[in-house]
Structure formats: C-alpha cells, structure tokens
Amino acid sequence: MLDKNKVKLGIAPIGWTNDDMPDLGKENTFEQCISEMALAGFSGCEVGSKYPSDREVLKKALDLRGLTICNRWFSSFLITKPFEETANAFSEELDFLKYLGSKVIGVSEQSYSIQGKQQPIFEGKHVMDDREWELLCTGLDKLGQIAKDKGMKLTFHHHMGTVVQNEDEIDRMMGHTDPALMNLLFDSGHLSFAGIDPVKVLKKYVKRVGHVHLKDLRADVVAAAKAERLSFLDGVRRGTFTVPGDGDVDFAPIFDILAENDYEGWVVVEAEQDPAKANPFEYALKARKYIAEHTGL
Numbered sequence: 001m002l003d004k005n006k007v008k009l010g011i012a013p014i015g016w017t018n019d020d021m022p023d024l025g026k027e028n029t030f031e032q033c034i035s036e037m038a039l040a041g042f043s044g045c046e047v048g049s050k051y052p053s054d055r056e057v058l059k060k061a062l063d064l065r066g067l068t069i070c071n072r073w074f075s076s077f078l079i080t081k082p083f084e085e086t087a088n089a090f091s092e093e094l095d096f097l098k099y100l101g102s103k104v105i106g107v108s109e110q111s112y113s114i115q116g117k118q119q120p121i122f123e124g125k126h127v128m129d130d131r132e133w134e135l136l137c138t139g140l141d142k143l144g145q146i147a148k149d150k151g152m153k154l155t156f157h158h159h160m161g162t163v164v165q166n167e168d169e170i171d172r173m174m175g176h177t178d179p180a181l182m183n184l185l186f187d188s189g190h191l192s193f194a195g196i197d198p199v200k201v202l203k204k205y206v207k208r209v210g211h212v213h214l215k216d217l218r219a220d221v222v223a224a225a226k227a228e229r230l231s232f233l234d235g236v237r238r239g240t241f242t243v244p245g246d247g248d249v250d251f252a253p254i255f256d257i258l259a260e261n262d263y264e265g266w267v268v269v270e271a272e273q274d275p276a277k278a279n280p281f282e283y284a285l286k287a288r289k290y291i292a293e294h295t296g297l
Helices: 030-039 055-064 083-099 130-149 167-175 188-193 198-208 219-227 232-238 252-260 280-295
Strands: 007-011 044-046 068-071 073-076 104-109 153-157 183-187 209-214 265-269
Touching: 007 068, 007 280, 030 055, 030 280, 044 265, 055 068, 055 083, 068 104, 068 265, 073 083, 073 130, 083 104, 083 130, 104 130, 104 209, 130 153, 130 167, 153 209, 167 198, 183 188, 183 198, 188 198, 188 209, 198 209, 198 252, 219 232, 252 280, 265 280
Parallel strands: 007 044, 007 265, 044 068, 073 104, 104 153, 153 183, 183 209, 209 265
Antiparallel strands: none
16 A cells, blocks of 8 residues: 555546647636546646646645646757757746646657657657767756756656657666656556556666656557557547556556555556546546555555
C-alpha cells in the first residue's frame, strides 16, 4: 500500500479536453472539468489548455474545489533551438507552477517529435546523433539547476514519437544526466506502448522518479496501430489509452515497487480518450475506485 502521508493522487484534464485534438471534448468547460475531478475524489490535477492563464483566477477556482496543481507539460527544444530560448520560457513556467503549489515540472523534448503529426507512430522517429545527445543531456542538467534554484524539480517525460521513447534512449539519457538535477516522469502507458516492460524501467530508476503517470493501454488498439500504420493521434481516437484497471497494463507490481521504495510525490491518472466514447467523469470514478482498492490512497 502507498503511504497517504507521502503520496497524493491527481488526474490530468486530458480526459475531458484533448490539447492536441481540440475537437475531442470541445463541449467540456474548464469549470466542469475541475468540478468533476474534485467530485471524483482527486486532490490535484495537471494544467490543460482550457485552464485560465491568469494564475490568480486559476488558483481561486482550484482552491474552491480543494485542488492543487501538481505538474504541467513543458515542451523543450534543446537540440534545435538556442538554449536561452528554452531556458527563459522554462523559468517563466516554473514561476507559474510554483505559485499554484506545484513542486515539479514535466519536460518533454519536442524537437523532431512526430506525436502530433499524421505519420505512422512506429515509423520515422528521429534518432539523435552524439552531438544532439550532448545538447539534450547538458541542457537538461542546466534546466534542472534552474528548477532546483527555484525550489522545484525537473522530471523528464519519455513519450511516444519523441527522441526519448525507447528503453535504450531512456537509459542513455538517465546515464548522462545528474541525478541531483534530472528526474524521470514515469509513464506506464507510454512505456507499454513502446514495447517496454514498465516494471523493468521502474525497478531501475525508482529512486530518480519524481512524478508518476498512471496510464493504462489497450493492447488490441496498439496492434491495430502497427498493422494499419496509424498515427499517435489516430490511435488515441481509437482508444489506445484508458484509465488504470481498464486496460492491459499490470499495475500491481508498479504499486508494489513504489511502496517498497517509499515513493513520495504525485501519482496522476492520465488517460486521453474521446470523451464522447468514454465519459470523463465516469472514467475518473472508475480510476479512483481501482486505485483506492489497490493502493489504499
């Protein structure tokens, strides 16, 4: 069981409105989203595209519902743009998140990403050369220092269609960055999608995990994505992902490893689906029930 005093449970708004495909959930308002999150029993959430950009307005709306921001996606371009450009935007984002109560930020390297393109997700992914690896790893350490100086923690989000997707890429990144500055955002769904055993990765890096995404996967949809050469986004529309307990990921050993290693931080349900097919509130309740039964949270 996870320690309620050390682990908090959040949910991402991507189940209500998809930032990459705004037509999915366009009818769902910000207020509906966060109200249903709170009603389903979650204490925190990540930031979505419909959230107010005014941090004071956002904080008031969240405070009314007893919610805290726990993370936000940040797109870095360390291998294709000047470092200062990424660093300046990163620093501003840290200030925004810190005001809202978050202690971590989730970074994903978006240079050459195909995740948002109409391109087969299992074909044509960019593979970094040694120069690009150096830019990425040194850049992440520098960003990690900026975060640390502000009392925040950088977590890196490995992701399908990006330059850090596969197990060897995760290993190289983790092996060439400073453990004091760079942490892993562990995502059970993206690891499974990439054909990686999430348990193996978690065992290896649990001491450097700074944030957790609990994302389930439908194996039959992944098989279709390969066979039909679907893009990442088309796969999402088909139902690649779902909430914990509703797909094919085995969460029992994941919960055990986190508990045995005294994990402290957020575990966040993140399951982008078509809200017209998977009612967000219904699936939030389903996830909350499953997690309560299997973790004690």
